[in-house]
Amino acid sequence: MIRARPLTSEHPEDLILAFRRMGLKEPTQRALLETLPFTRLLLTGLSPQDEAFLQTLSEAFPEWLPGGVHSRSGTGLLTGRAEQFQRLVTAARADARGLSALASAVASALAAGVAPAVLTLGERRFEWGARTYVMGVVNATPDSFSDGGRHAGTDAAIAHGLALAEAGADLLDVGGESTRPGSLPVSADEELARVIPVIEGLRARTDVPLSVDTTKAAVAREALKAGAHLINDITGFSSDAGLPRVVAEAGAACCLMHIQGTPATMQQAPRYDDVVEDVLAFLEAAILRAGSAGIPRGRILLDPGIGFGKTFEHNLFLLRRLPELRVLGLPLLVGTSRKGFLGRLAGGKPASERLAATLGSVAVMAALGGADVVRVHDVAEARDALAVADAIRRCEDGGTFYAR
Incomplete structure (x- = not known):
């Protein structure tokens, strides 16, 4: 079973406040945010197909996962921002190799900060x-x-x-x-x-x-x-x-x-x-x-x-x-x-x-x-x-x- 564990979760709004205090203008703020990863996910239970998909995705669209993909022997580490991981989820669900388990694991990790229902x-x-x-x-x-x-x-x-x-x-x-x-x-x-x-x-x-x-x-x-x-x-x-x-x-x-x-x-x-x-x-x-x-x-x-x-x-x-x-x-x-x-x-x-x-x-x-x-x-x-x-x-x- 594939599982994604969020190792860290930073909040971009806090960085924006820091940028504002530094006197940086909005275009510069956006440019910096595009290069700074806010989340690191530890993936376990990956199949060779999952690893190949992640590696191909990282090479074809490096802007999606700026920290790259590091995986070996069923374990992987992904770094990026929430919206970039959302793109990964969409791509995994659409992939013909049947990567719904990978998509579900990453989606669950992204939702980890959402409070459960009353x-x-x-x-x-x-x-x-x-x-x-x-x-x-x-x-x-x-x-x-x-x-x-x-x-x-x-x-x-x-x-x-x-x-x-x-x-x-x-x-x-x-x-x-x-x-x-x-x-x-x-x-x-x-x-x-x-x-x-x-x-x-x-x-x-x-x-x-x-x-x-x-x-x-x-x-x-x-x-x-x-x-x-x-x-x-x-x-x-x-x-x-x-x-x-x-x-x-x-x-x-x-x-x-x-x-x-x-x-x-x-x-x-x-x-x-x-x-x-x-x-x-x-x-x-x-x-x-x-x-x-x-x-x-x-x-x-x-x-x-x-x-x-x-x-x-x-x-x-x-x-x-x-x-x-x-x-x-x-x-x-x-x-x-x-x-x-x-x-x-x-x-x-x-x-x-x-x-x-x-x-x-x-x-x-x-x-x-x-x-x-x-x-x-x-x-x-x-x-x-x-x-x-x-x-x-x-x-x-x-x-x-x-x-x-």
Whole structure:
């Protein structure tokens, strides 16, 4: 499968402002813009026909791709401006050799900066790109890594969920099975006994949309009947073939996460040739499974699975490269809260002392534009950090010189 990943994305309007400050006239500005590439695309999965097409196009129309085409062994690097890549897409679609996959991959990369469609869950609307939303964690398990089962009882879990809603959570994620490294699965009956009373209790007292963290179709079916709006599957619909159909039949939404291995084995020896490429391929396959079951794309979120089959370095690299996952065109939900790699960065602090490190990761994700939803244990503090990061990222009032 061909995939195009935008490595950088610069904005020509910012360069125009620089040119104006330099005193350059409009014809000179246009001439400079024609020679400066604004986007670099990394292409993977190219066939020999694709490579030959790109090379021929570059030689015949060098003005289309001023940075040229560099490709070898199925991988290529293209540099240019968005409108030049649009010409490439048109030419690929018209080529007799059947290059629609190349055209689609480049077109998807060009659309990576476009916000996904609005999602409605219950009575709430999620306008992706407007701000970073907060999902609060409600653990109904006795062995959670983050809180040690403090909220395992039904009443305690409901009270905790209501407190998170009051603190400003946009969603609540209820889980009845621990997925910490080394954990073993529980039966569907045990999971249902833990989560259904909590869902019912929360549904009766708050309109905050409810998510259920489960990999089982049997649990999802009852949870959706009880009032849940979203199924959060850490296996990306790869463990229970019936789960996508349950979500589709209920008209619910889903979050599909990447994982390497299982919670019991995932941290034993995680390895990747290209962690970004592998995560993209896994999530792409998960999207296909969801679509085949009848789930609309507009009701799918994606999660790169920080800490799920990744080393310390893999986690950091993925967080730095989150914007590259935008090529899939769907909202991103990311969970870093209290995770082990943050404890290591903070000098070995236990989960209960990782709030500051969590807020650092949350703020960076918002500033980079890498997450639409962050999954956290400390909602009020995360909301404050996001308010600052989102405001800095979106501020455009730098004086009259910057007015559009």
